[in-house]
Amino acid sequence: MSIEIKPDVSPKSISNVKDAAQAVERLRNAIRFHNYRYYVLDSPMIADAEYDAMMQDLIELETRFPTLLTPDSPTQRVGGAARAELGLVTHPIPMLSLKTVYEKSDVISFDENCRRELGVGSVEYVAEPKFDGLAVELVYENGRLVMASTRGDGQTGEDITPNIKTLNEVPLVLLSVDGVVVPLRLVVRGEVFMRIEGFMELNRRRSEAGESLFANPRNAAAGSLRQLDPSISASRPLHIFLYEIADISGKEIETQWELLHTLQSWGLKTNIEESRFCHGTSELFRYHQDMYEKRDHLQYEIDGVVYKVNDRTSHERLGFRSRDPRWAIAYKFRPREATTRLLDIKVQVGRTGKLTPVAVLEPVVVGGVEVSRASLHNQSEIDRRDIRIGDTVLVKRAGDVIPQVEGPIGDQRDGSERIFHMPSECPVCGSDVVMSEDKKTTVCPNMNCPAQLRERLIHFASKQGMDIEGLGDKRVEQLVRAGLVTSFHSLYRLKKEDLMSLERYGDLSADTLLSQIEGSKKQPLWRFLNALGIPHVGEHMAQVLANNFRTIEKLMHASEQQLQSVSQVGPEVSRAVIEFFVDKYNHAEIEALINAGLRFVEIVKEEGKQPFEGLTFVFTGTLERWTREEAEQLVVDMGGHAASAVSKNTSYVVAGPNAGSKLAKAKTLGVTVISEDEFAAMIEKRASSGAAA
Ligand SMILES: [Zn+2]
Missing domain, CATH: 1.10.287.610 (Helix hairpin bin)
Structure with missing residues (x-):
């Protein structure tokens, strides 16, 4: 061709x-x-x-x-609608797994057996990395991809054809690059995996979106491939290596080495680069050692190596032992784990206020690295694994990930072990901490907690917060480090000479920043609420709360019931708001900010059309959320007109319980009547879309 x-x-x-x-x-x-x-x-x-x-x-x-x-x-590549379920596919030839060994002696007997059965003094092997991914099978007929499936139980797998098609590395049509004839039928097997970098990035994005994280690249690859909607697979950074032919017609391939090269010439991705010819066990062990040393520098995870007899015609002669082929073996790396004593559990406060228990271990070497600290995640995990201070524990390390305590080793307790409880106070600032019901997250709610101040101040000053233009990451860092800013309100006490004492500040830049800080004293309430960094309260929720409660005082004293009566406020938000304002440090800080001169302006007249421009409202009956005056002020604030009598110019009549003659008049005039809830929803909707414009 x-x-x-x-x-x-x-x-x-x-x-x-x-x-x-x-x-x-x-x-x-x-x-x-x-x-x-x-x-x-x-x-x-x-x-x-x-x-x-x-x-x-x-x-x-x-x-x-x-x-x-x-x-x-x-x-x-990306096409077809989401399916209701992944169909099942019977493998043309069972997809067996290789025998897995951890000991040199097992490799020696594997080689002995091959030599004896084949009656030769030395066997030629191809050694390949053992990829830690998801085994798949692709079927090509007349050079076209017709089916892709997972291993499943070895006999039957799941149909992942639309998902596999989204991988650019998988040719939909086989090529004939070096003039190698394309087979009539090809059943080829390999491994789909995610590179470590892609995995970290995926988890980072999921974390930002508040989605659950994948435990490791293998789980991420499997989860990404086995999707009912192939467009999700398409969005994930999946890769493939192919390494085995289960069935082929229209082409003879004599050796494994030739197989890898032939697959590549058909456009199928192989990993020849890391594969190696080996003769005899010393070369096999050398390869194992080399790959072990290399594993942390590869872009993908491997958990061992695979040895295959190079001559494919002898595969049949060697046959199978129960379920395992006798012409290949997987020699896995020793798991990177060790046992040691858990001396103590310390609690760290992260930059976002999250408290994390950290294991203090008697130093131990795990996979060549000395480990004395390990993550314990959260109280729920510690309880689930029943980990106690003083326990002998199993520590695992995978890739470059922080070591983890898997759990205690049974029967090693002498009664001196202590059960761990998260502290009730923040170890950094002493604030009462807040633990979620499932015990999976514990946070320090204090906005001035020194452990969190830097991150919180950056958010406070950001464009979606108080919008202090000159106060970016670097300057916040500098101010906190110099001890000039120790709380939000101390920002408003900064003096010119303070700034001039710092590097990179001149006369002009100091004046500019001070005037920007001064300028931020008058902002709409929603900006302030967003700037506070209350959990679950982002820009939109801040607007909803500001529109409904109008003043910071009302919001600070709102009951759970009052909060939840707002249509967009759920239990999670209302709990977070109450817990935030209940914290005495936060309470004091907000007072200090107001004393520093912060004033929250009503929704300022933005450029362009006002949300209620051209609309006239009439209120009748009893309102639950506002007094009549407050409701009318709201309408005016949003550019509308509040009238006391219904006429044909009235746009809406807002009717509460006990509405009287105005309601009747509205009906005769055909004016739209809405409830208080509908009015509130209208405000939320229009205010947020207006502010976003
Ligand atoms: Zn704290």
């Missing part, structure tokens, strides 16, 4: 389906080839923009000539 690197195709000049079909074929071949260069070989031959242009040309032609669109087109 000759491949054009850059087919000279001009979609505009193509007017009939025959020419289009030819052009489409040329574009697809070129794109498939460049996918292979880019994703499989990591060696692109053209610029990204040129590739994108080809893709655009192809999409244009497929759009104009829809009959040419086929499922194996490079444009069709």
Whole structure:
């Protein structure tokens, strides 16, 4: 097959389906080839923009000539609706797992057995990394990907074809790069995995979005692939290595080494780079040692190595022992774990106020690294694993992750062990801490807690908070470090000479910052509420609370019931708000801020249209949330008009219980009547959309 690197195709000049079909074929071949260069070989031959242009040309032609669109087109990687469930697939040949060993002696007997059975003095092996991912099987017929499945129980796996198609490394159509004939049928196996970097980034994003985290890259890969909606798989950084052929017709492959190279020439990604020819056990052990030393420097996780007899024709002769093939073996790395004594549990306060228990261990070497501290996550985990101070515990280390205490070793207790309880006061500032009901999170609510001050101040001054333009991360850091700012309100006591004593401040920059701080004293209430950093209260919720409670005093004294009567406030928010204001330090700080001159202005007239501009409201009956005057003021604040009598110019009549003649009049005039709740919802909706504009 000759491949054009850059087919000279001009979609505009193509007017009939025959020419289009030819052009489409040329574009697809070129794109498939460049996918292979880019994703499989990591060696692109053209610029990204040129590739994108080809893709655009192809999409244009497929759009104009829809009959040419086929499922194996490079444009069709992400497609199809979410499914109700992953279907089941029976593997053409059972997908067995390799025998796993941890001891050198087992490798020696594996080699002895191979030599004896094959009647040779020395066997040639191919050694490969053992990837820590999800085993999959791909089936190609006439060079086209027709099925992809997970290992499942070895006999039956799950159909993940639409998900696998989203991996750019998986060719939808096999290539014939070095003139190697594409087989009529190919059942190829390998491992889907996530690189460590991609895994960390995914977890970082999930953490920001408040979603649960994946425990390790393998779980992340499995969870990402086994999705009912393939577009989720497409959004995850998944990769694949292929390493085994279960069935093939139309092509003979004699050795494992040839197999790896042949797969690659069909456009399938292999890991030849880290694979090695080995003769005899000393070379096998050398490879194991080399990969062990390398594992922390690889982009992906491996948990051992695999040895395969290179000559594939002898695989049949060696056959199987019960369920394991006798021509291959997995030699795993020793788990990175050790036992030691848990001397104490210390509590750290993170920058966001979260209290984390940390194990203080008798120093022990785990996987070549001395460990004396390990994470214990939270009270719930400690309870679940029944970890006590004084226990002999099992410590594990995976990759570069912080070591973790797995649990106590049974039967080692002598009665002197102590049960751990999270402190009721913050170890840094002494504030009463707040523990969630499930005991999974404990936080120090004090906004001035020194452990958290820096992060909280950055948030306080941010654009969504008090909007103090000149006060970014670096300057906050500098002020806190110099001890010039020890609380929120001390920000408002800064003097010019304080700033001038710091590096990187001149006359002008000091004046500018001070005037920006001064300027932030008059802000709408919602900005202040957002700036406080109350858990679960972000920009939008701050607006909802500000619109409903109007003053900081009312909000500070609001009961749970009052808070929850606001339509968008759930139990989580109301609890967080109450716990925040109940903290005596926070209470004092807010008073200090008000004494420092903070005034919360009513919703300022923003540029452009006001939320209630052109609308006239009439109130009747009893209101629960506001007095009549407050409600009318609200309407005015939002640019509307509050009238006392209903006329045909009235936009809305807000009717509470015991509404009288005004309600009747509204009905005769056909004026829209709404409840107090509907009015509140209207305010929330309009205020937030107005503020966001
Ligand atoms: Zn604290």
